[in-house]
Amino acid sequence: MKKYVVAIVGATGAVGTQMLACLEEQQFPVGALKLLASPRSAGKVVSTPWGEVTVETAAPEAFDGVDIVLGAAEDDVAKALYPEAVRRGAVVVDNSHAFRLDEDVPLVIPEINAADALQHKGIIANPNCATIIGLVPTWPLHQLAGVKRMIVSTYQAASGAGVPGMRELEEQIGCMGRGEEIPAPAAFAAQLASNLIPQIGGEKYQGFTSEEMKMQNEGRKIMHLPDLRVNCTCVRVPVLRSHSESVTLEFERDITLEQAREALASAPGVKLVDDLAAESAHDRWPMPLDTTDQDLIWVGRVRRDISNPDALRGITFWCCGDQIRKGAATNAVQIAKLLCE
Amino acid sequence: MKKYVVAIVGATGAVGTQMLACLEEQQFPVGALKLLASPRSAGKVVSTPWGEVTVETAAPEAFDGVDIVLGAAEDDVAKALYPEAVRRGAVVVDNSHAFRLDEDVPLVIPEINAADALQHKGIIANPNCATIIGLVPTWPLHQLAGVKRMIVSTYQAASGAGVPGMRELEEQIGCMGRGEEIPAPAAFAAQLASNLIPQIGGEKYQGFTSEEMKMQNEGRKIMHLPDLRVNCTCVRVPVLRSHSESVTLEFERDITLEQAREALASAPGVKLVDDLAAESAHDRWPMPLDTTDQDLIWVGRVRRDISNPDALRGITFWCCGDQIRKGAATNAVQIAKLLCE
Incomplete structure (x- = not known):
């Protein structure tokens, strides 16, 4: 089974931390894991099912070699970084509001419109919680x-x-x-x-x-x-x-x-x-x-x-x-x- | 100005206690005050703007001489006692649910249907809080x-x-x-x-x-x-x-x-x-x-x-x-x- 290089952006926040737990629970085929956050959190070491991971600063070059990005950062970070991740070949699943209503971005609840996800052009948006x-x-x-x-x-x-x-x-x-x-x-x-x-x-x-x-x-x-x-x-x-x-x-x-x-x-x-x-x-x-x-x-x-x-x-x-x-x-x-x- | 003998039933509860405060705030013309409650609370002395009042057991004879009853008791107490109060000449304003939908009982929010109150036959119901x-x-x-x-x-x-x-x-x-x-x-x-x-x-x-x-x-x-x-x-x-x-x-x-x-x-x-x-x-x-x-x-x-x-x-x-x-x-x-x- 193919394994993926996964990066979580905003990895130290409430949603980012939960994304890490969900990857394990949902048995996501993680080959390697990158945890990205603001410079304030960089250097922190997080113990994960895929070994100890040092938090890196979220910056364009951090997405080199990444297959899938899970975005748990704010709108401004999303807008600045995710097009850079896509340019480097990653697919981004973004929890921010930045791209949700963009025509080229599928907005997906898998129980409802899973097929839409496959029409993505690099970014898929996660809807608002409510x-x-x-x-x-x-x-x-x-x-x-x-x-x-x-x-x-x-x-x-x-x-x-x-x-x-x-x-x-x-x-x-x-x-x-x-x-x-x-x-x-x-x-x-x-x-x-x-x-x-x-x-x-x-x-x-x-x-x-x-x-x-x-x-x-x-x-x-x-x-x-x-x-x-x-x-x-x-x-x-x-x-x-x-x-x-x-x-x-x-x-x-x-x-x-x-x-x-x-x-x-x-x-x-x-x-x-x-x-x-x-x-x-x-x-x-x-x-x-x-x-x-x-x-x-x-x-x-x-x-x-x-x-x-x-x-x-x-x-x-x-x-x-x-x-x-x-x-x-x-x-x-x-x-x-x-x-x- | 005419003054009234007022009785509060359920006088020691949250609503009864507030009724007492509201009588003073709204400058209700209280001539004398009776505080009625369950036997458990009887004997308790409450300091009021109309002197110290000893809580009495809510029973039919307690309504002798009362002009206005403010009812803050449960439905079963209301059903048992208020017809007795009316028989003794009192008008009852009842906060329980017991009589609210009775045809003979006005249900009144003064800002809305004050005139209905005057059609009473002894009992006026106070609506539900919500x-x-x-x-x-x-x-x-x-x-x-x-x-x-x-x-x-x-x-x-x-x-x-x-x-x-x-x-x-x-x-x-x-x-x-x-x-x-x-x-x-x-x-x-x-x-x-x-x-x-x-x-x-x-x-x-x-x-x-x-x-x-x-x-x-x-x-x-x-x-x-x-x-x-x-x-x-x-x-x-x-x-x-x-x-x-x-x-x-x-x-x-x-x-x-x-x-x-x-x-x-x-x-x-x-x-x-x-x-x-x-x-x-x-x-x-x-x-x-x-x-x-x-x-x-x-x-x-x-x-x-x-x-x-x-x-x-x-x-x-x-x-x-x-x-x-x-x-x-x-x-x-x-x-x-x-x-x-």
Whole structure:
């Protein structure tokens, strides 16, 4: 079996670290591994399943001889470096927002549009975390009845702001627990512990934020639905690393609740947890604590949208997924695996 | 000015304690005050603006001579006791769910249907907290354009489960802060700290919970809109005492964003906080920490519902309000004041 030289960019961050773990878990055929990061992290030695690896500065020449790049860096780094990696013959799976809506760049959730990945011209984009977590369970329902409208309210974890976001929330909880004053926030615009912050990303379109518009704009591209309409409200909640979403869908065609449940129960990447009568709370509905550090999107509270005047064309559900894994690293490694098949 | 003999039932709970404070703040003409509770709390002495009051057991004869009862007890206590209070000549403003949908019982949010209160036959019901917080800002928009459909996702605080709920969340945060193991949950079905619990109330109708159906059933009664359609998803979040809601409305008639903003800015009980460009996060949007321990419903993120195919008939917003105050005690004392006017 062919083995690949793999480089992770942003290797020391929350997503980069998880990408490394996912390579092993998904038994990716790694021949050699390069860990790239900012000069601040260069020189650090990381113990990996492929031996001890010294972190190098992410620079164009670092991509010489690399087959596959997993990008977990910010937009500006992505824009500066990945075309250089492609020029040197690498294929880049990029988790940043830099190239997601570029016409030449496939935007891929393997459970939905794996074939798109093979049309790449060197760069494949990994979608936004909230988009992945919302679309994985929407897709099997769309295949049944054609989704035309989504109304989504998110409950997004601190990990969306990386390690600094998680540390800030943990520090604030620590202060509350010890009865100490909470320091001024830095990773977030306001205190997150025991609070909610109803803005993620800057203002983008008609009062919607960049994060909110991703669900529509990335969703249209991934599902090949140029007319999909999405109203999304993104809210940061004091949860460590699983995003949750309350999703209401409107369909072109009728869909029964039984059809919806069956489709979700058998959909790849989805775990249906939907039994209000279950003895244990963990079997009743998805919760962020239960979906942390695993790869499936858990879906529950599946029911008719009783507000939809078209009684058979609305479905509402609740879903949770690990933001660092399926929302980022797992999906990226899944895409990379498509390239090896 | 006439003064009233007022009794608070459930006087030692979170809502009852707040009712006592609200009586003073709203300068309610209290002639004498009775504090009633379960036998467990009887005998306790509470210092009030009207002198020291010894808590008495809530029993029928305790209502002799009482003009106005503020009820902050559970449904079963309400059903057993309030008809006895009415028989003795009192008017009861009840915060429980027991009588809310009874035909003979007005269900009142003073900003919306104050006149209904005067049609009472002894009992007036105070709506559910999430209903109040969602409807206060919906009402001025309804007056402009006729609301016909609401899609709501809630972010509900621990205080909805009373003092035990708040204590449990605080204890869990304390354990996390000190690095201790979190004890098994009791007030909630699962750990709430750093988690979300997507069920409030028991299963009621087609997979919706009792809490979720209140927004529709109470909303129809309060706004006199028997055909209003509501799809509500209620979620408990690790926040102490302010509920937040992501609300999407569909209207019968066109409504411009400017009309909506103006109506919200001037609506009684509402504070519009909606400026993504504001220097301080506290001026950008409502957050539960900022809306705690005050009486207004703060509204922000007001924007068009870009998913609505009728471009001028959808509005989306975010609102927060103190669950114990306007969600319960403040609203009840406001109703009681209507009776004095």
